[in-house]
Amino acid sequence: MTSDDFSPARHEASEDDAGVRLDRFLASRIETQSRARLQDLIRGGHVLRLAAGLGAEPSTDPSAKVRPGDTFQVTTPPAEDYAVEGEAIDLDVVYEDASLIVIDKPAGLVVHPGAGNPNGTLVNALIAHCGDSLSGIGGVTRPGIVHRLDKNTSGLMVVAKTDRAHRSLAAQFADHGRTGALRREYLALVWGEPQPRSGRIEAQIARHPGSRVKMAVVRSGGREAATVYTTERVFRLGKRESQSAAATGKGNNPAALSVLRCKLETGRTHQVRVHLAHIGVPLVGDSVYGSGFRTKALALPGEAARQFACAERQALHAAGLRFEHPLSRKVLSFESPLPEDIAQLCNALERFDAKLSKN
Numbered sequence: 001m002t003s004d005d006f007s008p009a010r011h012e013a014s015e016d017d018a019g020v021r022l023d024r025f026l027a028s029r030i031e032t033q034s035r036a037r038l039q040d041l042i043r044g045g046h047v048l049r050l051a052a053g054l055g056a057e058p059s060t061d062p063s064a065k066v067r068p069g070d071t072f073q074v075t076t077p078p079a080e081d082y083a084v085e086g087e088a089i090d091l092d093v094v095y096e097d098a099s100l101i102v103i104d105k106p107a108g109l110v111v112h113p114g115a116g117n118p119n120g121t122l123v124n125a126l127i128a129h130c131g132d133s134l135s136g137i138g139g140v141t142r143p144g145i146v147h148r149l150d151k152n153t154s155g156l157m158v159v160a161k162t163d164r165a166h167r168s169l170a171a172q173f174a175d176h177g178r179t180g181a182l183r184r185e186y187l188a189l190v191w192g193e194p195q196p197r198s199g200r201i202e203a204q205i206a207r208h209p210g211s212r213v214k215m216a217v218v219r220s221g222g223r224e225a226a227t228v229y230t231t232e233r234v235f236r237l238g239k240r241e242s243q244s245a246a247a248t249g250k251g252n253n254p255a256a257l258s259v260l261r262c263k264l265e266t267g268r269t270h271q272v273r274v275h276l277a278h279i280g281v282p283l284v285g286d287s288v289y290g291s292g293f294r295t296k297a298l299a300l301p302g303e304a305a306r307q308f309a310c311a312e313r314q315a316l317h318a319a320g321l322r323f324e325h326p327l328s329r330k331v332l333s334f335e336s337p338l339p340e341d342i343a344q345l346c347n348a349l350e351r352f353d354a355k356l357s358k359n
Contacts, residue, residue: 010050013070022047023062026074033076034167038062041074048073084113084142086128087120094334098133099165099326100158101126101143104336107154107313112145126159134161146170147184147267154339155186155318160326168326176266181331185320186262186272187232189342190281191293193256197231201275205268214288215270217278226265227275233259235349236356237300257284257349261319272316284345286314304348307341315342 011029013020020028023042027035039062041047048056050071059072092104103122110117113124126143127134134143144160146169160166172182204222208214238255258281262272273289276282282290285308297308322333338346 008073008075010071010073013066013068013072015068017066018068020066021062022059022064022066022072025066026072030074033163037163038074041076044077046075046077048075084121084123084127085119086126086131087124088128089120089122089125091122091125091129093129094156094336095332099162100160100169101130102156102158102321102332102334105149105154105157105318107152107339107341110151111148111157117151122157130161144169147173149318150270150273150314150316152313153316153318156321156334156336157318158321158323162326165326169323172323173267176264178265181322181324183320183322183333184264184267184318186264187317187319187338187342188260188262188272188276189284189315189346190258190260190276191284191290191296192281193234193258194229194231194260194276194279194281199229201227201229201279203275203278205271205274215268215274217274223268224266225268225271225275227272228263228265229260229276231258232261233346233350235346235353237352238356259346273314284308284315285312286316290314300349304345304352307345307348313341315345317342 009030011026013025017025023035023039026038026042026047027033030038033041038047042062043060045058045060047059049059050056050073056073089109092106093101094104095102105111105122109125110121111123113119113121123143123145130143144163144166146160146166147157149155149157158169160169172180175182177183203217203225204220205215205225206218206222208216235257236255237257260276260281262276264271268274270289273283273286277286277289282293284290284293287294297305300308317336317338319336319338320334322331324331337343
């Protein structure tokens with residue numbers, strides 16, 4: 001940032017602005033600041049009302065009504081340093097410009113510092129990587145996290161570097177692609193074979209009543225959630241079992257594993273994991289929602305069993321991400337192939353399936 005970023009800016013109200021709240025008026029004039037941030041600036045005495053012959057006086061009430069001819073001078077103080085320190089952690093940067101950065105997150109990397117992970121997180125890495133290019137989002141110099149991936153989910157994430165980019169991306173993710181360009185796709189390796197092979201899971205999700213770390217499908221009282229899935233590949237482990245379970249909509253071929261491509265129409269916590277477990281095809285390696293399937297690993301062929309034993313996370317990868325750039329309005333689209341751990345397990349299953357086909 002340059003010193004010009006903190007220079008006072010003046011904004012005069014017109015007849016059309018009469019009666020508008022001060023924070024709304026300023027938000028319509030200053031695109032680089034959120035309304036919440038402007039409210040903080042108003043309360044902090046950084047907004048002056050200039051009146052002819054009366055000099056300048058602080059306007060400290062965000063709800064004060066604007067009058068035609070009022071002129072407000074806004075001074076934005078330098079952003080405070082974030083309490084979290086940067087750390088030299090390697091990042092797989094897919095794309096970066098002055099507004100945002102797209103990274104391919106590895107499994108095992110926590111996104112944001114917390115009680116159990118005070119450091120060594122993606123945010124620590126971003127602060128070190130971006131340095132002075134980060135904007136003062138909310139008055140604090142930090143990256144703008146607009147969506148998250150679980151610690152043990154790998155794949156594509158976009159992070160905002162400016163207030164304007166943060167607001168635009170947050171709005172796109174809140175819309176979930178209903179009216180805009182946003183698209184999020186995951187690749188999942190699951191136990192069984194879903195029936196039907198392609199479909200839409202629409203089921204409310206809420207906090208699990210018996211566990212603070214789990215989510216659950218509920219009939220009512222939860223948040224609406226929808227996931228569209230398509231089966232891309234099925235790996236047989238043995239003779240195909242009866243199709244009798246098809247009528248229930250549950251995964252009906254336990255003697256198989258499948259690769260599914262999932263598109264999110266909403267963005268709930270653990271959505272893909274919960275929805276797939278709900279239809280009977282939990283993620284391979286998911287100790288929270290698929291723990292009852294661990295014994296099925298005994299049925300895996302030797303090479304696949306060894307790959308499974310080495311896996312320490314759910315087989316879920318954020319493989320596709322598309323959004324509209326906050327400044328250029330150009331639609332950006334990114335793809336990420338399966339990471340090595342999941343790819344190697346799939347390759348072992350592919351070879352075993354090929355042997356079954358020859359017999």
